[in-house]
Amino acid sequence: MYFINRFQVSFMRLPSTLRLRPAVLATATALSLLTGCAVGPKYVVPTSAESPVYKEAQGFVVAAPADTLDKGPWWQLFGDPILNDLAASIEVSNQNVALAVANYAQARAIVAQQRATLFPTVSLTGSGERAGSRSGNATVNNNGTVTTGGGVNNSYQLNVAASWEPDVWGKLRAGVTGAQASAQASAADLAAARLSAQGELASDYFSLREMDAEIDLLNSTIAGYERVRLITSNRFNAGIAAKSDVLQAETTLASARDNALSLVLQRQQMEHAIAVLVGKTPATFTLAKAAWIQSVPDVPTGIPSTLLQRRPDIAAAERRVAYANEQIGIAQAAYYPDISLTAAYGTAGAVVGDLFRASEAAWSLGLSAAQTLFNGGATRAAVESATAAREAAVATYRQTVLTAFADVENQLSSTRVLVQQQAVRKQASDAADQVEAQLLNRYKAGQVSYTDVVTAQATALSSRLSLVQIQASRQATAVALIQSLGGGWHADAGAGAAK
Numbered sequence: 001m002y003f004i005n006r007f008q009v010s011f012m013r014l015p016s017t018l019r020l021r022p023a024v025l026a027t028a029t030a031l032s033l034l035t036g037c038a039v040g041p042k043y044v045v046p047t048s049a050e051s052p053v054y055k056e057a058q059g060f061v062v063a064a065p066a067d068t069l070d071k072g073p074w075w076q077l078f079g080d081p082i083l084n085d086l087a088a089s090i091e092v093s094n095q096n097v098a099l100a101v102a103n104y105a106q107a108r109a110i111v112a113q114q115r116a117t118l119f120p121t122v123s124l125t126g127s128g129e130r131a132g133s134r135s136g137n138a139t140v141n142n143n144g145t146v147t148t149g150g151g152v153n154n155s156y157q158l159n160v161a162a163s164w165e166p167d168v169w170g171k172l173r174a175g176v177t178g179a180q181a182s183a184q185a186s187a188a189d190l191a192a193a194r195l196s197a198q199g200e201l202a203s204d205y206f207s208l209r210e211m212d213a214e215i216d217l218l219n220s221t222i223a224g225y226e227r228v229r230l231i232t233s234n235r236f237n238a239g240i241a242a243k244s245d246v247l248q249a250e251t252t253l254a255s256a257r258d259n260a261l262s263l264v265l266q267r268q269q270m271e272h273a274i275a276v277l278v279g280k281t282p283a284t285f286t287l288a289k290a291a292w293i294q295s296v297p298d299v300p301t302g303i304p305s306t307l308l309q310r311r312p313d314i315a316a317a318e319r320r321v322a323y324a325n326e327q328i329g330i331a332q333a334a335y336y337p338d339i340s341l342t343a344a345y346g347t348a349g350a351v352v353g354d355l356f357r358a359s360e361a362a363w364s365l366g367l368s369a370a371q372t373l374f375n376g377g378a379t380r381a382a383v384e385s386a387t388a389a390r391e392a393a394v395a396t397y398r399q400t401v402l403t404a405f406a407d408v409e410n411q412l413s414s415t416r417v418l419v420q421q422q423a424v425r426k427q428a429s430d431a432a433d434q435v436e437a438q439l440l441n442r443y444k445a446g447q448v449s450y451t452d453v454v455t456a457q458a459t460a461l462s463s464r465l466s467l468v469q470i471q472a473s474r475q476a477t478a479v480a481l482i483q484s485l486g487g488g489w490h491a492d493a494g495a496g497a498a499k
Contacts, residue, residue, distance in 0.1 A: 039169050039336070040329020043322050046394045048401040051304045056412035074482050075202055077297035078475065082290060083205050086278055090197045093279025100186075100193035107183035114179040117172045120164035128352075129155045159346030166341065171333035178326030181319045188316035191487070195312060199483040201277045203476050204270055209292040210472035211267040214465055218260040221461050225253040228440065228457075232450060245450040252454055256461070296474045299415075299481050304405065310486030311404050317397040324390035331382040337371035404484065411481035418477055422470045429463035436460040 075087045090097060132152035167173055229249040235241035275285035308314055345363045347356070372379070436456040442448045 039171070039332040040174055041325060043325045045318060046321055046397055048308070048398050049405065051405060054304060054408060054412055056409045056416065074487060075198065078202070078293065078478075079295050080205075080293045082287075083202060086201055086205060086274065087198055089278045090194065090201060094197045094277060095279060097190070097193050097197055100190040104183070104186040104190045107179070107186035111176065111179040111183050114172075114176045117165070117175065118167060120162050122160070122162045125157075125159045125161070127157045131155075154350050155348070156350070156352055157346060157348045159344060161342070161344040161346075163340060163342045166339055168339055169333045169336045171330055174326045174329040174333070178323045178330070181322035181326065185316045185319035185323065188312040188319060191312035192316065195483055195487050197277060199479050201274065202479045204274050204277065206472055206475040206479070208267060208270045208274065208287065209290075210468060211263050211270065212289050213292050213468050213472075215260060215263050215267070217464055217468060218256055218263065218461075221464075222253065222256045222260065225249070225256055225457070228453070229253055231444065240446065241450065248450055248454050252457060294471050294475070296478050299478060299485070304408075307404055307408065307485065308401065311484075312486065314397070314400050314404055314486075317393070317400040321390065321393040321397050324386070324393040327386040328383065328390060331379070331386040334372070334379040334382065337369040339367075339369045342366040342368070407484035408481070411477055411484050414477045415474070415481060418470060418474045422467070422474065425463065425467045425470050429460075429467045432456070432460040432463040 073084070073087070075083055130152065165172070229246070232241055232245040232249040236243060236246050271285070271287050272282040274287060275282045278285070343363075343365050345361065347361045349357070436453075436459070439448055439453050439456045443450055443453045
């Protein structure tokens with residue numbers, strides 16, 4: 001490859017008299033052979049941090065071979081038919097997903113548009129003109145002839161023209177490759193948007209079911225507090241207990257009712273959030289109370305290297321590195337001349353029939369090249385800017401990988417700890433229930449003050465709510481872990497899949 005300062009060569013011949021010069025054909029052939037002599041660095045996937053195992057996965061997470069994992073409807077692992085129906089509507093109704101779909105379609109159209117630059121552009125033009133005069137003055141026609149005296153003159157033209165910019169330096173192909181990488185990044189963005197919406201829906205759904213369970217628990221507790229208030233009133237009327245016992249019982253009951261109303265409000269707001277996620281207005285969406293299926297699936301994590309292949313945000317970041325790499329080649333192509341080929345063929349005549357006569361035809365071929373000699377270092381600056389943009393994309397990719405590994409480790413750690421916490425909280429809740437019942441019996445027997453009963457009631461209610469919350473947290477953590485791993489899977493039947 002070499003520099004051409006600036007030149008322009010054109011060959012124009014009238015038909016049927018002279019033949020096309022062999023030099024033109026030789027030049028065109030040479031240019032076509034040069035096509036694909038690409039500039040710019042060859043793309044190599046950036047290196048990133050890796051780990052042979054997940055530190056927090058040892059000892060409790062069910063594993064499955066990575067080659068058996070494939071994306072699938074992961075939410076079905078929770079065994080909730082209502083959640084399955086809601087998740088299915090994400091694909092067609094969620095507007096964030098619809099936006100990502102539109103962006104992906106636009107990116108694919110840009111690829112087609114860039115690919116079209118590799119081919120010649122062909123155009124067809126035609127014209128007709130009728131002119132005349134009433135005087136004897138001379139008139140000049142479009143073809144340069146002079147007509148004297150009055151009369152009418154007709155002129156018709158038909159031309160076919162083509163132009164082509166040979167991709168001598170690989171600039172156009174770099175644009176196509178870059179557009180393809182950008183489209184692939186958009187596809188990964190679509191997968192990320194879909195996964196995010198599905199994960200948020202599942203988390204919100206489990207939170208709503210948790211609130212239903214807490215409301216039921218509070219309603220049951222309120223019924224018990226009402227019975228205790230009746231006991232204190234009877235003891236007060238019998239002169240056994242003080243008025244303060246009745247007042248404390250009423251305070252505890254009112255507080256429990258207030259908590260229940262707060263939960264009803266939170267549930268309504270969560271229902272509205274789910275309506276938006278599935279693409280409906282809150283006024284037209286209702287999620288009735290249903291049994292809370294508290295299953296928590298074991299998640300097959302595979303090996304850490306599979307994370308790089310499955311997470312859509314990592315895939316999008318890597319594709320943007322590829323796009324940035326192609327921009328360097330496009331910028332470097334400015335160091336070389338722009339070369340283009342043109343060709344035209346047309347006919348002209350005074351009547352329409354003349355347009356189809358070879359004797360009236362004319363053709364032209366052209367070759368042009370232009371090279372910038374001085375632009376104050378703008379080309380060098382553009383190359384440096386593209387190189388810096390690639391380095392930024394590489395850093396973003398590596399940071400995305402590190403964040404992904406941290407997300408998985410965090411969710412694995414949370415999953416393990418929550419299992420242990422659930423067992424501890426279950427013990428605490430059972431013990432608190434027994435203490436509450438014993439103190440209430442002792443209060444009836446006049447052995448303890450009512451303040452002891454109130455304290456025991458508060459502790460027991462807090463323990464029950466805490467147990468319900470830990471069960472919901474386990475489901476939410478399972479959803480977060482699935483998202484951190486890049487989505488769902490279908491595990492082979494013999495791979496030790498999670499049940």
